[in-house]
Amino acid sequence: MSEQNNKSTTDFGFREVPVEDKVKRVADVFHSVAGKYDLMNDLMSGGVHRLWKKLTIEQSGARRGNTILDIAGGTGDLTMRFSRIVGADGKVVLADINDSMLKVGRDRLMDKGVAGNVEFVQANAECLPFPDNTFDIITIAFGLRNVTDKDAALRSMARVLKPGGKVMVLEFSKTDNIALTKLYDFYSFNILPKMGQMIAGDAESYQYLAESIRMHPDQETLKGMMQNAGLVNCKYQNMTGGIVALHTGIKP
Template sequence: MTDQKDSQDQTHFGFEQVKVDEKQDKVADVFHSVASKYDVMNDLMSGGVHRIWKRITIEQSGVRRGHKVLDIAGGTGDLTMRFSRLVGSEGKVVLADINDSMLNVGRDRLMDKGITGNVEFVQANAEALPFPDNTFDCITIAFGLRNVTHKDNALASMARVLKPGGKVMVLEFSKTENPLLTKAYDIYSFSLLPKIGKLIAGDEESYRYLAESIRMHPDQETLKGMMEDAGLVQCKFQNMTGGIVALHTGIKP
């Protein structure tokens, strides 16, 4: 599965077809709505397992003292917080998010924990990252790529600002491997998740979109090919929790 379009000026917003220039605003509205409850909902939606997925991402990043890291769609700062400790005072972590509501929640959260000295907050579109070529040792995007209108542009932009030898890491919901798990996951995603969203965040529609956006995201092999097309090498993926989530990695030659 690739980015599905009926025509050059149409793209998908969940299962709905919308004009390309409308998707970004629609996605923004979703995250403005869910920002304040985002962490609570992550724990509820995944049963806390998202913390394990993120920990594995950190462990496989190879990030060490003095590195420069870009955390795209960094939201409330889960990965940024951990990277900040790894890079130390000699390093730097940029938490980037296109949505100012999410960025503000992340900034407040990290400041409350005293994490400010080596962290920078930047409102940025993943498709046109505002950084010089060859800037970062590692770039992560966790549960954000599926919301990007032109994923190929975003991957190319990441490759451009990555240093040679640096690593791009895409942690994202993906395609399950077992038919029974897929059926159970569908029931959860389309029946229970919107109701949880309504109960906890007061927003059923946004969580229905989030469930639909997962189904519209490219499968593991397709995303691997897109990373290769962006100029990355040694691209591979690791399925977690039966393929509910996959961690894709690629290196800049």
């Protein structure tokens, strides 16, 4: 049983809220920011998020004919790239718990002519609605920190992954560089909410996003969680000084 199942409250940023309330609160955040999500990602990261995602694609080992699940796929950055790799013989499922984000992603991919081998599914990562041993690769980029029960989500991913398949978690993480940490904290809590207010008309949601990053498990803790979910060969690669880390694990 995961630790979360023994608690009546969980973190929502720096606040403790009833477990049953977190899903709705997170949903409200992403309903609010969905329309400006891509623009804000570029502004928040200086465009570097595209490089982080490019590296994830390169290290996925995806090839023609694969079946891939992109959890918390949002506006479809990874799905779009995977769709081109797997071709007509493969399939990519873009899954997101938030219908506003899913709609933005679907509209964006259809506008770019990417839809033939893509399926859109509204799904909770903690209880994925797919059969066992379905996917060759599962990715979740900048989504795990918003999940209420991360252990349950990782177990669910392991269940629907094929033996020999790979789970990839791209997420903000922890840097051990003191100067970089101070600079990053100043940016996150002083600049980011103001930017959210100016661009998306929503400072509070971006305050939450900054806080959720700080509450996310560090690299070694997440690696251990993936191992506890039944994955093997678990490892991580830091990017941008550890501000972001790419964790991978294999289903035996």
